[in-house]
Amino acid sequence: MNTILVRKSVGERLQKVQNRLSEHDNQMQLLVGEGYRTPLYQANYVLKKFIDEYQKEPKKRFKDPF
Numbered sequence: 001m002n003t004i005l006v007r008k009s010v011g012e013r014l015q016k017v018q019n020r021l022s023e024h025d026n027q028m029q030l031l032v033g034e035g036y037r038t039p040l041y042q043a044n045y046v047l048k049k050f051i052d053e054y055q056k057e058p059k060k061r062f063k064d065p066f
Contacts, residue, residue, distance in 0.1 A: 006035040 006014070014030060021028040037045070053060075 004032050004035040006032075010035070 014032065018030045021030055
């Protein structure tokens with residue numbers, strides 16, 4: 001089995017899903033095939049969030065998203 005790296009919050013959510021699967025049927029296991037975002041995808045995602053927040057509150061001071 002390979003190791004797949006994900007953010008802590010994603011790992012916590014995946015663990016909750018696994019726990020629910022086990023409650024339903026202890027033979028069931030969650031299988032994650034990929035946990036990767038390209039750097040370009042991640043940069044675009046963060047930039048869009050930053051722009052959305054800025055448009056909501058243009059006078060607010062924001063931390064550098066990068």
